[in-house]
Amino acid sequence: xxxxxxxxxxxxxxxxxxxxxxxxxxxxxxxxxxxxxxxxxxxxxxxxxxxxxxxxxxxxxxxxxxxxxxxxxxxxxxxxxxxxxxxxxxxxxxxxxxxxxxxxxxxxxxxxxxxxxxxxxxxxxxxxxxxxxxxxxxxxxxx
Numbered sequence: 273x274x275x276x277x278x279x280x281x282x283x284x285x286x287x288x289x290x291x292x293x294x295x296x297x298x299x300x301x302x303x304x305x306x307x308x309x310x311x312x313x314x315x316x317x318x319x320x321x322x323x324x325x326x327x328x329x330x331x332x333x334x335x336x337x338x339x340x341x342x343x344x345x346x347x348x349x350x351x352x353x354x355x356x357x358x359x360x361x362x363x364x365x366x367x368x369x370x371x372x373x374x375x376x377x378x379x380x381x382x383x384x385x386x387x388x389x390x391x392x393x394x395x396x397x398x399x400x401x402x403x404x405x406x407x408x409x410x411x412x413x414x415x
Contacts, residue, residue: 284342304351
């Protein structure tokens with residue numbers, strides 16, 4: 273298996289809940305390498321590019337509002353088979369359905385306003401990871 277890179281975004285609820293260190297610790301305890309890390313205030317343009325397949329969805333305004341509730345922390349990490357491993361580590365998209373032991377199962381919850389706030393984003397394929405890295409870390413392209 274080849275080395276891969278992936279993008280992790282600690283979303284505003286994960287930052288506000290002070291889970292940045294917990295998430296980084298999980299990545300490092302698996303033996304993966306943190307290649308880049310930064311605090312980001314997401315722009316609408318970045319969000320439209322990142323969620324390009326959801327721009328026309330009825331929930332897109334709520335999604336962008338959520339992603340702009342506060343800063344996010346972007347992480348580029350690398351390692352063998354990292355994309356699928358970290359995607360599993362994140363847990364089910366809906367935190368109410370995520371298994372204990374996953375990031376969303378341990379730190380996520382459902383909210384009375386019905387908006388999905390799920391702590392973390394992880395890339396779902398190596399090609400998608402590289403596309404997403406280019407959006408949030410343009411300085412990391414072709415590394």
